[in-house]
Amino acid sequence: MSILGTRVVRTEDPRLLTAGGTYVDDLRVPELAGAARVTFVRSPFGHAMITGIDASAALAAPGVVAVLTFQDINDIPPPPPPPEGGPPPGSEAAPLPLGGVWQEPLLAVDRVRYVGEPVAIVITDETYQGEDAAELVSVDYDPLPAVVGVGKALSGDTLLFPDAGSNIPVDHAAGDTAFEGCDVVVEREIMNQRVAPVPLEGRATAAVWADGKLTVWVSTQNAQISRFILAGAFGLNPDAIRVVAPDVGGGFGAKVGLDRDAITVAWAARHIGRALRWVETRSENLTGMTHGRAQRHSIKIGGTRDGRVLAYRLDVVQDTGAYSRMGGFLPTLTNLMAAGPYDIAHVEAGYRVVVTNTTPISAYRGAGRPEATAAIERAMDLFAAEIGMDPAAVRRKNLVPSDKFPYQTPCGATYDTGDYIGALDKVLAGAGYDELRAEQARRRERGDVVQLGIGVASYVEITAADADGGETARVEVHDDGTAMVYTGSSAHGQGHHTAWAMIVEADLGIPMAKVTVKHGDTDEIPLGTGTYGSRSLQLGGVAVHRANLEVKEQARKLAAEMMEASEADLELNTDSGLWQVRGDPGSSRTWADVASHAGAEGLTAFVHYTDGAPTFPFGSHVAVAEVDTETGKVTLVRHVTVDDAGTVLNPVLTEGQRHGGIAQGVAQALLEEMIYDADGNPLTGTLADYAAISATELPSFELLVSETPATINPLGAKGIGEAGTIGATPAMQSAVIDAVSHLGVRHIDMPTTPARVWAAISEARNSQ
Amino acid sequence: MKVSMTVNGSAVTAEVADRTLLVHFLRDVAGLTATNIGCDTTSCGACTVLLDGQSVKSCTVLAAQAEGREVTTLEGLAAAGGEMHPVQQAFHAEHGLQCGFCTPGMVMAAVSLLAENPHPTEEQVRTGLEGNLCRCTGYHNIVRAVLAASGQAEGQDSQ
Numbered sequence: 001m002s003i004l005g006t007r008v009v010r011t012e013d014p015r016l017l018t019a020g021g022t023y024v025d026d027l028r029v030p031e032l033a034g035a036a037r038v039t040f041v042r043s044p045f046g047h048a049m050i051t052g053i054d055a056s057a058a059l060a061a062p063g064v065v066a067v068l069t070f071q072d073i074n075d076i077p078p079p080p081p082p083p084e085g086g087p088p089p090g091s092e093a094a095p096l097p098l099g100g101v102w103q104e105p106l107l108a109v110d111r112v113r114y115v116g117e118p119v120a121i122v123i124t125d126e127t128y129q130g131e132d133a134a135e136l137v138s139v140d141y142d143p144l145p146a147v148v149g150v151g152k153a154l155s156g157d158t159l160l161f162p163d164a165g166s167n168i169p170v171d172h173a174a175g176d177t178a179f180e181g182c183d184v185v186v187e188r189e190i191m192n193q194r195v196a197p198v199p200l201e202g203r204a205t206a207a208v209w210a211d212g213k214l215t216v217w218v219s220t221q222n223a224q225i226s227r228f229i230l231a232g233a234f235g236l237n238p239d240a241i242r243v244v245a246p247d248v249g250g251g252f253g254a255k256v257g258l259d260r261d262a263i264t265v266a267w268a269a270r271h272i273g274r275a276l277r278w279v280e281t282r283s284e285n286l287t288g289m290t291h292g293r294a295q296r297h298s299i300k301i302g303g304t305r306d307g308r309v310l311a312y313r314l315d316v317v318q319d320t321g322a323y324s325r326m327g328g329f330l331p332t333l334t335n336l337m338a339a340g341p342y343d344i345a346h347v348e349a350g351y352r353v354v355v356t357n358t359t360p361i362s363a364y365r366g367a368g369r370p371e372a373t374a375a376i377e378r379a380m381d382l383f384a385a386e387i388g389m390d391p392a393a394v395r396r397k398n399l400v401p402s403d404k405f406p407y408q409t410p411c412g413a414t415y416d417t418g419d420y421i422g423a424l425d426k427v428l429a430g431a432g433y434d435e436l437r438a439e440q441a442r443r444r445e446r447g448d449v450v451q452l453g454i455g456v457a458s459y460v461e462i463t464a465a466d467a468d469g470g471e472t473a474r475v476e477v478h479d480d481g482t483a484m485v486y487t488g489s490s491a492h493g494q495g496h497h498t499a500w501a502m503i504v505e506a507d508l509g510i511p512m513a514k515v516t517v518k519h520g521d522t523d524e525i526p527l528g529t530g531t532y533g534s535r536s537l538q539l540g541g542v543a544v545h546r547a548n549l550e551v552k553e554q555a556r557k558l559a560a561e562m563m564e565a566s567e568a569d570l571e572l573n574t575d576s577g578l579w580q581v582r583g584d585p586g587s588s589r590t591w592a593d594v595a596s597h598a599g600a601e602g603l604t605a606f607v608h609y610t611d612g613a614p615t616f617p618f619g620s621h622v623a624v625a626e627v628d629t630e631t632g633k634v635t636l637v638r639h640v641t642v643d644d645a646g647t648v649l650n651p652v653l654t655e656g657q658r659h660g661g662i663a664q665g666v667a668q669a670l671l672e673e674m675i676y677d678a679d680g681n682p683l684t685g686t687l688a689d690y691a692a693i694s695a696t697e698l699p700s701f702e703l704l705v706s707e708t709p710a711t712i713n714p715l716g717a718k719g720i721g722e723a724g725t726i727g728a729t730p731a732m733q734s735a736v737i738d739a740v741s742h743l744g745v746r747h748i749d750m751p752t753t754p755a756r757v758w759a760a761i762s763e764a765r766n767s768q
Numbered sequence: 769m770k771v772s773m774t775v776n777g778s779a780v781t782a783e784v785a786d787r788t789l790l791v792h793f794l795r796d797v798a799g800l801t802a803t804n805i806g807c808d809t810t811s812c813g814a815c816t817v818l819l820d821g822q823s824v825k826s827c828t829v830l831a832a833q834a835e836g837r838e839v840t841t842l843e844g845l846a847a848a849g850g851e852m853h854p855v856q857q858a859f860h861a862e863h864g865l866q867c868g869f870c871t872p873g874m875v876m877a878a879v880s881l882l883a884e885n886p887h888p889t890e891e892q893v894r895t896g897l898e899g900n901l902c903r904c905t906g907y908h909n910i911v912r913a914v915l916a917a918s919g920q921a922e923g924q925d926s927q
Binding site: 009010012013014016017018019020021022023025026028127128198199200201202247248249250252281282283492493494495652653655656659660661662663664686687688692694695696698700701724 | 785787792795799801802803804805806807808809810811812814842843845846850852856859860861863865866867868869870871872875890893894895897898899900901902903904905906907908909910911912
């Protein structure tokens with residue numbers, strides 16, 4: 001029986017549980033012996049001109065090796081000029097990052113555009129010395145009016161990039177959709193607020209330049225992409241760079257590749273000729289690491305009084321922060337997935353991107369798709385409320401039916417496989433929806449202080465959106481019977497090492513205990529992409545599978561030679577891991593035998609697996625919340641989900657991904673927001689202020705099983721890393737609003753804090 | 769100043785700056801890097817260790833405050849033969865960790881919690897771990913692991 005689909009606990013855990021991981025700050029490799037410490041001097045202003053930098057006091061402080069500013073960056077090529085005659089920067093053909101007039105420097109030149117922007121670095125022998133000396137770097141700022149919020153950005157009263165002439169690097173605003181024939185049309189502006197990713201390990205980089213080679217250890221989701229970025233930044237041949245991703249303490253999209261801070265550390269190591277290490281503090285992290293979401297949505301939905309949705313329009317304004325990194329690209333995914341899991345005849349989506357004096361925006365768990373789902377799910381609820389129909393019934397009536405797959409949306413996506421109505425029915429049954437509604441009615445009837453809210457959300461999302469880029473794997477079988485997998489994918493908690501070893505065991509019959517998986521070192525694995533967009537299993541896992549099959553065919557030839565039989569008669573018993581001649585179980589060869597026979601070439605295969613199209617996981621969530629109508633306090637009491645990501649390879653791992661995703665999704669709906677004042681000062685810049693969700697704010701989750709295989713890849717797999725987040729946010733938000741809808745509340749923006757809930761109740765009561 | 773303490777059963781003595789935090793003493797002097805630093809406001813609990821058997825956030829304790837006392841870190845939890853502590857075993861069995869960064873602090877907090885309350889309810893586990901943030905697991909399997917380590921039937925099965 002195949003090990004695939006069974007519950008296997010992780011092989012990664014014993015090391016992490018007894019010795020702890022080896023994150024960048026834990027590296028004790030000889031190359032980093034005596035490494036100096038980097039401390040950033042960051043802008044305390046949201047928007048200001050720099051009129052002078054005086055480092056003399058810092059240079060005189062104990063342990064200071066150097067203080068470096070933009071003026072020292074004179075030994076790398078200039079950034080590429082804006083393309084001539086090509087697609088304009090920030091268009092879909094050239095999504096990131098913006099160059100030309102929107103250029104983001106490594107260290108601020110004459111203007112700072114967000115609190116936390118790197119201005120200088122201080123290099124010291126020891127960490128504490130760096131914190132002291134950074135305080136002594138005297139930077140003169142001439143403050144400017146700050147642009148905070150999309151409204152202010154769109155007004156153009158103050159420009160972040162005067163040479164650009166506007167704050168709008170990308171403009172693809174939505175056109176007009178036909179709403180004729182609709183009995184009911186509802187419009188609303190809603191905010192998908194700015195949140196902080198908060199991986200428990202923040203950003204960290206160590207670098208050393210020796211013998212013509214730059215080695216960079218970085219907390220990243222993508223070692224190979226990081227190498228590509230560094231090569232471009234320094235004008236180096238990629239062969240002259242080694243990037244290593246050691247253990248990585250969470251990424252959630254914010255560690256895709258590497259950013260200007262990491263590049264600066266690598267540059268400085270070469271510039272001063274000393275090994276360097278930088279590990280940010282949490283307060284640095286909350287303004288220095290990219291944020292996520294930050295979209296304003298104008299939604300308009302129309303349909304018939306009996307619940308059929310006929311038209312939907314979504315116009316997005318993406319606040320991309322001070323510099324458009326991936327933020328210029330994310331709303332294309334929001335637009336692509338705008339129609340959600342619904343069969344709607346007319347859908348129009350557009351977006352504009354604006355720069356503001358806040359931390360840049362990039363991917364965060366879901367990256368553009370949670371925003372699409374939050375928007376249409378809110379629209380569905382508003383539509384249902386307007387026509388007085390049960391929100392689950394409205395969804396059921398409009399979900400893409402099972403016989404319509406593959407389903408082409410008006411937004412340009414082709415949903416591969418699905419059973420959207422089945423997922424909704426399953427989660428409603430699992431939650432006991434009818435009984436929940438009955439309990440809600442009883443509480444409303446009694447006028448209870450604590451009311452019950454039931455939030456229903458259905459979703460479809462896109463995973464492995466860049467399937468054509470694929471992923472690599474090299475599988476080797478050694479003459480001692482062990483196997484080694486080199487994967488271009490990159491693990492930071494997902495359990496790749498366990499999953500890939502399971503695939504080897506299933507394909508080759510080599511037990512997991514004899515399989516080692518390596519990732520994240522470009523010297524060993526020069527080609528690869530890494531992890532984002534829920535792509536790993538369906539690309540990287542399939543690459544391992546394909547490499548296994550190639551190794552197996554090589555082994556078949558060798559075994560046939562050894563056993564003097566025809567290849568056609570050779571079979572591999574994947575239970576025992578033995579090669580046998582069909583019909584003659586008495587004679588057999590082990591993997592060790594066969595690998596020993598392979599000679600100098602060894603038994604190995606490299607595969608770069610690509611797929612022709614992405615996959616589309618789907619599901620439905622039900623959140624059950626209690627809302628205290630006197631205080632506005634919300635308690636999530638149950639969260640029930642169906643998350644269908646195709647065939648499950650290891651339920652332990654998929655459940656873990658769903659749990660974590662649900663928690664982050666609920667966190668956005670209930671608690672978390674990165675808040676700035678009008679001057680661009682972050683008000684939630686420490687973990688004492690930023691409401692990262694804790695164990696007390698969550699229940700245990702109720703996960704239901706649904707597996708509709710993908711047909712495009714041999715594992716039947718779709719991505720599961722982000723689905724929980726995508727479904728949970730709208731379900732949670734909807735539950736809160738639903739709990740007080742009988743009081744006249746139609747909408748509460750996220751996060752649905754007690755203050756906002758209380759204010760919404762008061763406003764509704766006062767207007768009645 | 770000179771600071772001496774017992775870390776995982778071994779005496780450690782070093783000359784350190786007065787302001788040296790316990791977490792830096794453990795990581796940089798004692799060479800025990802399992803204990804991580806996840807914030808600078810005593811909010812996340814990644815640096816949790818046991819000080820004379822009680823959990824403390826070692827980023828908010830001066831090394832000097834541990835003078836003459838006993839510190840236990842994740843590295844000191846397993847039995848001498850290498851067998852994992854029941855809490856470590858439960859985290860493994862219940863998939864109570866993903867990226868592993870919060871794990872050393874979470875495990876030490878759980879050990880302390882169970883020492884104070886050997887048979888906690890789910891709600892008591894959640895309250896007891898409120899000061900330890902995890903961004904990967906949604907806490908679901910951490911709670912199950914702590915309940916399992918307490919010898920009670922594991923938390924409600926998710927299936």
